[in-house]
Amino acid sequence: MSKIFKLLPELNVIEDLAKAQPEIIRHIKLTQIDCGMERFPIDALIYGPDDPTLPCVVLVGGVHGLERIGTQVIISYLKTITHSLNWDADLRESFKKTRLIAIPILNPAGTAYHWRCNPNGVDLMRNAPVEADPDDTTWLLSGHRISNALPWYRGKEQAPMEIETQTLVDFFKKEVMPSRANITMDFHSGFGTKDQIWYPWAKTRKEKFPFYDQFINLQRLFETSFPNHIYKIEPQTKNYVTHGDLWDYLLQEHRKEKRPGVFIPLTLEIGSWIWVKKNPLQLFSILGLFNPIKEHRIRRQLRRHVFMLDFLQRAVRNYDAWH
Numbered sequence: 001m002s003k004i005f006k007l008l009p010e011l012n013v014i015e016d017l018a019k020a021q022p023e024i025i026r027h028i029k030l031t032q033i034d035c036g037m038e039r040f041p042i043d044a045l046i047y048g049p050d051d052p053t054l055p056c057v058v059l060v061g062g063v064h065g066l067e068r069i070g071t072q073v074i075i076s077y078l079k080t081i082t083h084s085l086n087w088d089a090d091l092r093e094s095f096k097k098t099r100l101i102a103i104p105i106l107n108p109a110g111t112a113y114h115w116r117c118n119p120n121g122v123d124l125m126r127n128a129p130v131e132a133d134p135d136d137t138t139w140l141l142s143g144h145r146i147s148n149a150l151p152w153y154r155g156k157e158q159a160p161m162e163i164e165t166q167t168l169v170d171f172f173k174k175e176v177m178p179s180r181a182n183i184t185m186d187f188h189s190g191f192g193t194k195d196q197i198w199y200p201w202a203k204t205r206k207e208k209f210p211f212y213d214q215f216i217n218l219q220r221l222f223e224t225s226f227p228n229h230i231y232k233i234e235p236q237t238k239n240y241v242t243h244g245d246l247w248d249y250l251l252q253e254h255r256k257e258k259r260p261g262v263f264i265p266l267t268l269e270i271g272s273w274i275w276v277k278k279n280p281l282q283l284f285s286i287l288g289l290f291n292p293i294k295e296h297r298i299r300r301q302l303r304r305h306v307f308m309l310d311f312l313q314r315a316v317r318n319y320d321a322w323h
């Protein structure tokens with residue numbers, strides 16, 4: 001087995017998933033990231049027809065390499081869907097009218113080597129050309145250009161976007177932004193004790209994001225359908241404001257290019273502080289701040305979000321209900 005697959009065993013699973021249902025799943029190698037002697041691929045899986053106008057759900061993970069649990073949750077969910085395709089005719093049928101897209105590891109070198117940032121020390125979620133409202137930003141945390149030795153580094157002024165970031169933007173413009181109805185979920189961990197769903201903007205508290213009304217309809221559907229759900233749902237800016245947020249940038253581009261559909265990019269922040277509280281020894285492990293370490297807690301995470309991810313797929317199939 002090559003070193004890359006040892007460092008990122010998830011890549012093997014991604015390949016196997018695509019092979020398991022070749023008529024429904026396409027495996028696309030988007031690019032490769034050079035890091036030392038290794039080249040790490042960024043892979044995407046597309047479930048459903050080759051028609052980017054169809055309603056779709058997109059799952060993105062591993063933007064921050066330390067936050068591996070998000071990638072694991074995505075892959076576990078894809079396994080469930082892929083196996084279900086063997087027996088669930090309704091599910092197979094649904095992939096004639098909708099798509100499910102996953103980029104489980106956007107920052108493969110960071111994930112392999114346990115870095116938050118990419119090999120250039122850039123925080124990919126601060127790297128897009130978007131300036132936040134200066135009244136609301138927090139020193140360093142909101143993104144800065146001081147040095148890549150500090151966390152939350154945005155990259156140099158006027159520099160092009162990092163390869164990972166540009167790859168995601170190009171992929172979204174081609175495969176996601178033509179969609180009539182899209183909900184994207186970007187998986188993170190390491191903030192707070194509750195699982196939180198954040199909606200845009202990240203850049204300002206003063207303005208609503210373009211699909212705010214549709215999002216509120218969607219939230220109402222979710223909350224009435226699942227009154228006992230586990231999430232705290234709030235604007236990202238209730239927690240902090242950032243420069244360079246990728247989803248802000250794609251929303252701006254969506255509007256600028258006058259795309260016809262609805263585009264709702266959300267962030268899932270899996271609350272990890274509870275695991276640290278219950279198991280303080282995790283503080284001494286670099287991954288322990290961001291990921292469950294004990295087996296039963298990992299398994300709990302892998303099953304915890306399935307109903308929400310199923311809801312997103314049903315929601316895009318029935319987008320007339322909240323559009």
Ligand SMILES: [Zn+2]
Nearest residue numbers: 064067188189
């Ligand atoms: Zn993160």
